Amino acid sequence: MTLRVVKPGLLSTVQDHGRHGLQHLGIVPCGAMDPVAHALANALVGNDPEEATLELTVIGPELQFGQDALIALCGAEFAATLDKRALLRDRPVLVRAGSRLVCGRAERGSRAYLAVAGGLALEPVLGSRSTYLPARFGGLEGRALRAGDALPLARDSAQLARERYARLGKGAVQRDGYDTVRWSAPSLTLPDHQPIVVHAMEGRHFGRFGAGAQRAFFDAVWRVAPESNRMGFRLGGPSLAADKAGELLSGPTCLGTVQVPANGAPIALMADHQTTGGYPKIGEIATADVPRLAQLAPGGTLRFARCTLEDALELGRAARARLDSALRAISWGYGG
């Protein structure tokens, strides 16, 4: 029961909700860069939230199904085709054995999540199936997909596909020769027009920056630099060198910490960020806004909007309410 990788795409990795509880050992949380799209994809194929999905980046893979499977593609809008017919996004699609999924390029957003009913049959490493590329563990042998890989699916994935598709009942419909549903899940994290607005609090070392740098952080339009990756987004814009840099004691960092190395170019820490760092932290991005930031491709632009801790927590509650309501709607599609 496998998914054969014909072409790997730019950077296709297995990810899940992340590897938590081990940061005291320097072990990075990892997980889907856009956990919202990942959660929607899992729900659309009837999976538990713990299952892993395939994270596609900018250029998607070409995959051949060895058996029937129920799939869903969420997140960035890729020009994906299933047996040469446009694949409908954000909904469950029943794929027949021998079908070929060509994911193409991201046309809006940069990361999509491919879920398969039954999940990806890989052993969790330290409690997670997420791939951690720098130390080469988790996911498929700790690396991105390569041509010729056989991604293992659940043994009963073909049976699960038929059973779950049957549960979709009156919503089921044939479109372009394949089986899907009449409805779709909302896209909750696709970047709207750029620069996108990303809420950020003042970071622990905000006061170490001069008035000019403090203003520039919140006023400037920042561009995601090409050398950005799953560890961090390097942001191009005005230089933000700290006035009173000195030697900082290395300390804990978070998802969304914006730190500024001596060269003055800020880095927003993303899913694979190191657990500690010694650069001054100018800002902390609201957790709720990180998935939308993760959807910016290199060259994409953003602006930071100043917010308080209370604002950020409120944004988090609102984002969770939106996701919960989308997940509820999907479960109704499956008959409650």
Next chain:
Amino acid sequence: MSNAAPRPLGVLPLGDAAAYVEFSESLDLEVNAVVQRLAAALRARDLPWVRDVVPALGGVALHFDPAHPQLPAAPLEAAAAAVEACLAKGLPAARGVGRAIEVPACYDPELALDLHAVAERLKLAPEEVARRHAAPEYHVLMMGFAPGLPHLGGLDPKLELPRRAEPRLVVPPGSIAIAGLQAVVYPYAIPGGWNVLARTPLTLFDARRDPPSLFAPGDRVRFVPISRAQFERARK
């Protein structure tokens, strides 16, 4: 009261999903010992909405699970209250936190990439640098930079010196290196700018091992000099 622990300077937000209990903005081994004890006490409270308790050089970070149903509406205040409760109850004894670990260390110049350069800079014989390096008991102050990488305090101040001007693109795994008043051990081949004085044949990090990391925060570490022949045998 001799065992009264110093008070934190504050409980600060680290974004909206973590709190940082800050004790010091500079490196202080006694403060770090309190950090380790508080981290152990916080971990023992086992708060369901706290995902990670991360002791660092000068404080402890608590990372929240933002989606946890029991996450308090004001998590920062709840974290501060948990810290207060730990301090009020009294922290566990320092000796009860962490383990004693012996780390074989080979100071052969072929493996100790910077031993001669460091000796020259400090105007000491290489043997004296190695002797001074292996003499003290170190403490794991914090893990970070890479999985399984310990930051060790307790270095002989005579060996204090800055990082290399040119960081190495790849430092061999097991390299034991110093900079400032700290030592680190590189868990696998990564870039790094610390001065390499020795190498251990031990595997520091293996995601498939239980526990995955040889070191944990609060551990007490001694380097035990071994010969090149012993190093090669242990590597097999």
